[in-house]
Amino acid sequence: ELKVEQNPLFLSMQEGKNYTIYCNYSTTSDRLYWYRQDPGKSLESLFVLLSNGAVKQEGRLMASLDTKARLSTLHITAAVHDLSATYFCASLPRGTSGSRLTFGEGTQLTVNP
């Protein structure tokens, strides 16, 4: 059974600081996804990572994938209050037909002024 674990689950940081959220998954993955969720809202897609060494950046967020270590990271640079949200990673196991995603527990990020 695929397991996806995020670390940390709660993160409180000051504006302007950098931090990294880690996502470990237990079996070989075809795809690794990162999502953002604001309170009371659904998921917003941030990144899709397809291959080993993939790196994608959008604004202050950068995601990377190391398939050998079965690890993805979401790096936050110079955090701002607007980044406060819950961030989920999700893995699609290799060979899965039908796109059955497994989600991590989520990381609740609070950026303080």
Next chain:
Amino acid sequence: GAVVSQHPSRVICKSGTSVKIECRSLDFQATTMFWYRQFPKQSLMLMATSNEGSKATYEQGVEKDKFLINHASLTLSTLTVTSAHPEDSSFYICSARTLGGGAYNEQFFGPGTRLTVL
């Protein structure tokens, strides 16, 4: 593109009644739709996978007679919570996968439906 809508966005019902939630892919055809449930401060839990024209596949522990899923067309799936009880109160989110999946095999998520059972 790739917009998924849900209706209603919020519903309050009495215990024992049934509630239907619609999930529509607005600008693409979705052979597969997924239904998730999310309790406060928790992750998304997959309830069932819905394939157009066939029976849904339910995850372990999800009662198929309580959560009826119909995927009658390539753009519409419905989830009916039958005989709802307060413990069914949750945030229900659907997602849709494009025909063929595309390079990213991505799911596109609806805005969610907040169900409150009194």
